[in-house]
Amino acid sequence: MKNGYNIAVLGATGVVGRQMIDALEEYKIPVAKLVLLASASSEGKKSPFNGKEITVKKADENSFNGMDFVLGAVENAQAKYFAPHIVKSGAVFIDNSSAFRMDDGVPLVIPEINGEDAKTNSGIISNPNCSTIITLMAIAGLAALSPVKSIIASTYQAVSGAGKKGLEELESQIAALSEGEKPVYSTFPHQIAMNVIPFIGKDTGNAYTSEEMKLQNESRKILHLPALKASCTCVRVPVMRSHSISVAVRFERKITVSEAQKAIRDFPGCRLIEDYEGRCYPTPLDTSNQDLVWIGRIREDLTDENGLLLWCCGDQVRKGAAVNAVQILQLLI
Numbered sequence: 001m002k003n004g005y006n007i008a009v010l011g012a013t014g015v016v017g018r019q020m021i022d023a024l025e026e027y028k029i030p031v032a033k034l035v036l037l038a039s040a041s042s043e044g045k046k047s048p049f050n051g052k053e054i055t056v057k058k059a060d061e062n063s064f065n066g067m068d069f070v071l072g073a074v075e076n077a078q079a080k081y082f083a084p085h086i087v088k089s090g091a092v093f094i095d096n097s098s099a100f101r102m103d104d105g106v107p108l109v110i111p112e113i114n115g116e117d118a119k120t121n122s123g124i125i126s127n128p129n130c131s132t133i134i135t136l137m138a139i140a141g142l143a144a145l146s147p148v149k150s151i152i153a154s155t156y157q158a159v160s161g162a163g164k165k166g167l168e169e170l171e172s173q174i175a176a177l178s179e180g181e182k183p184v185y186s187t188f189p190h191q192i193a194m195n196v197i198p199f200i201g202k203d204t205g206n207a208y209t210s211e212e213m214k215l216q217n218e219s220r221k222i223l224h225l226p227a228l229k230a231s232c233t234c235v236r237v238p239v240m241r242s243h244s245i246s247v248a249v250r251f252e253r254k255i256t257v258s259e260a261q262k263a264i265r266d267f268p269g270c271r272l273i274e275d276y277e278g279r280c281y282p283t284p285l286d287t288s289n290q291d292l293v294w295i296g297r298i299r300e301d302l303t304d305e306n307g308l309l310l311w312c313c314g315d316q317v318r319k320g321a322a323v324n325a326v327q328i329l330q331l332l333i
Contacts, residue, residue, distance in 0.1 A: 004032025005333060006066055008091070010082060011073035012036035012056055013045055015163050016096055019322035020071045021049055027326050029333070037063050064089040069332075071325050072096055087123035092332065094125050094325045101126040101218060108221045111327045112269045113140045118328050125328055128222060129214040130320030131155045131234070131243055136222060137293040137319070138312035139249050141267030142260055143223060146251035149306075151230040153215060156237045156244040157200060158284060161316055162187055170238055192238050200234040209234060242284035243316040250307040257298050260308055264295050269319070271295070287313040291323050 007024065011017040017038070024031060034049055037059035046053040057063065059078075064070055064086045072079050072095035079097040086093040100106040107117040108126045110133055118125050128136075135153055142148075159166035165187045173183035173193035183191050190197055201211030208231075216230035237244075255263075265272040273282050273296035282294035293314040301307025314320055 002030070002032075002068075002333075004030045005068040006033040006035070007031055007329070008035040008037055008064060008067045008070045009073065010037045010059055010063075010070055011078070012047060013038045013042040014073050015160060015167070015317055016321045017071075017073035018047065019317050020073060020325060021047055021054075023318070023323045023326040025050055027323075027330055029326065029330060033066075035063065035067065061085045064091050067091040069094060069329050071322075071329065073322070083124060092121065092123055092125065094127065094328050096127040096321050096325055098126075098129065098214070100124050101128065101214075102221065108218060109328050110136060110140075110222060110324060111331050112137065112267070114222050114224070115328075115331050118331055127321065127325050127328070128218045129211070130161060130316035131157065131211070131232075131245060132215055132218040132222070133320050133324055134243055134293050134312060134314035134316065135215060135245050135247055136219060137267075137269055137314065138245070138247060138264070138295045138310060140223075141263035141270065142249065142251070142255060142308070145255050145259060145263055146253045146306075148223065148225060148228060148249055148251060150228070150250045151215065151219065152232075152248040153230070154233045154235065154246045155200075156196075156235050156239070156246075158239040158241050158243055158316060159188075159192060159236065160241045161200075161236075161243065167240060170240065188236060192236060195238065197236040198233060200236055208232070239284045240288075241315060241317060242286075242288040242313055243320065244282075244284055244311065244313045246309070246311055248301055248307060248309050250301070250304050252306065254306050255308060257300060257308070260298050260310075264298070269293060281311050282313040284313055288315050289318070290315060291319045293319060 036056045043058040045056045076099040079099040159170045169187045176183045201209035212232040215232040271292045281296035297311040
């Protein structure tokens with residue numbers, strides 16, 4: 001381990017990018033030089049880091065020279081454009097977009113679950129989808145007791161999953177409703193305030209959305225279970241931050257509730273909720289602005305003797321995105 005690393009954050013002014021900067025400081029990553037990169041419209045903005053103000057620069061093909069790591073918080077198209085230049089520079093690109101997640105030879109990593117995969121990379125490592133991270137963190141301790149056969153999940157996803165524009169849209173709609181005005185929408189396909197929208201992502205042609213298919217496709221790769229079956233319904237809800245997920249998971253053998261509770265209690269990065277403020281479940285407000293995945297309401301599945309049901313919540317900006325990337329970096333150094 002070196003005394004300090006040269007690290008760039010690509011997409012430094014977005015919600016996830018800003019959280020990456022905070023996480024580098026919180027996790028005490030030894031940073032020799034921090035370079036903040038964004039589009040031309042953000043050039044010149046400043047961001048605090050370790051008591052200093054770092055000026056944001058416009059990203060170009062030569063921005064990565066001399067970097068050891070690049071944390072990516074940009075959309076797929078930008079990730080694909082800059083990736084060859086990052087790899088050519090000799091830096092490791094830890095990318096939060098979905099651009100490379102399913103590529104052969106690109107590790108898809110949750111450090112607590114398959115951290116060893118990160119050590120075999122060709123210059124690019126992918127962060128999984130936020131809901132995939134939260135779901136697999138909740139069941140990984142159980143998967144160590146018996147192989148997982150299938151997962152059925154319903155996600156309740158906060159508007160911050162759509163970035164700054166998602167947050168602003170919900171805030172503006174709440175303000176409009178409080179004034180008796182008609183809310184307007186553009187980020188989401190319908191009004192999200194006082195509403196839920198059971199469709200996130202693009203239609204894939206099989207009646208599932210791109211967001212819903214990520215759970216099966218990414219879980220297979222992360223858990224090294226190519227035959228794993230997963231069905232998912234993704235729902236956008238009028239919550240600012242932290243995703244919630246209802247999970248039904250089936251195993252090869254019966255796992256008792258008490259076994260499951262112990263496995264979750266012992267698994268790093270998880271918090272078992274048995275009696276928190278008089279209740280057995282977490283909420284989005286409980287889990288916002290921290291890095292643990294909280295799990296509660298563990299029950300036997302009444303439709304399958306080898307199944308369990310649970311409810312989990314996690315901050316999708318932190319553990320579901322920025323912090324997971326910084327934890328991958330921490331693992332590599």
